[in-house]
Amino acid sequence: MSTADPDAESPTLFVVRNEPNPEREYHCDALASWFPEATEIDFVAGDRVPIDEADGVVLTGSTAGVYEAEDRPWIAEEEALVRELVEREIPTLGVCFGHQVVNSALGGTVEQVGTTHALVETDLDDDPLFDGVDPVVVALHGDAVTELGDGLEVIASADHARIFGTRHRTAPLWTVQFHPEIEADHREAIREAGGWDEREFSFADVTPGRVFENFERLVAERTAAGSDTRETAETPGTTK
Structure with missing residues (x-):
């Protein structure tokens, strides 16, 4: 259950858009739609997160590869942002x-492994990011x-990708390889972008947006806890 104050001011969120191809921005649009009050940052175009104002940040997908940093300087800049x-x-x-990009920024390795455009079954850890999230993604x-x-440690895995989700051991940082923003309505855009592999699962098995709802709750709880700590420290005569 959320401990955030429902009357508290909403956290300041930023959605960092990473798509360099204007014809493939549907996934960024879909992700941003789950955060209607967030500010969108077009990182590829040169926008940057005003980090002093940020309570939470979401990094989108991209048709770029993190190993293309030499040709796409913004990737190295985003890795610096992650750190x-x-x-x-x-x-x-x-x-x-x-x-x-999070894993790469922290010294990990990303490689081309072959395209997967399909609904897949995952093994999800018992993590608050996955509360109510079904394993088909x-x-x-x-x-x-x-x-x-x-x-980082693994919190989600799939048959075709062992490191399918990660969490930082000390910082409030989570990542998922899958796309919580995508719904059945996006299949045509996916087909145009590179095909769709129909498998045994259905979009009825998917819980779109739940990961984002959970993340937003975690941000709100952390923001509220930080506010309470500051108020306690600033109140004369308060004991710790």
């Missing part, structure tokens, strides 16, 4: 490319994390 978010302990969620990727970044 600062960890250092400042600002709640962060990486999705697909976001999952990969949307996979849309050709790259995968093959070695964990420093400080």
Whole structure:
């Protein structure tokens, strides 16, 4: 159950868009739609997160590969952003490319492994990010994390990708290789982008957006806890 004050001011969230191809932005649009009050940051176009204002940050997917940093300088800049978010302990969620860039930023390895565009079954840890999340999820990727970044541990795995979700051991940082934003309505866009593999699962088995709802709750709880701590420290005569 959430401990956040329902009357408290909403946390300040930023959605970092990472798609360089204007014809493939449907996934960024879909993700941003789950955070209607968040500010969108077009990282590829040169926008940057005002980190002093951020209560939480979400990193989207991309058709770019993190190993393309030499040709796409913004990738190295996003890796630097990830390290600062960890250092400042600002709640962060990486999705697909976001999952990969987080691991890469922290010393992990990302490789091309072959395309998977399908509903797949995952093994999800008992983590608050996965509260109410069904194990059938949307996979849309050709790259995968093959070695964990420093400080990260695996919290989700799939048959085709062992490191399918991660969590930082000390910072409020989570990543998922799958796409919690995608619903059945997006199948045509997926087919146009590279095909869709119909398997035994159905979109009726998927819980779209639940990961985002959980992350937003975790951000709100952390923001409220930080506010309470500051108020206690600023109140004269208060004992610790």
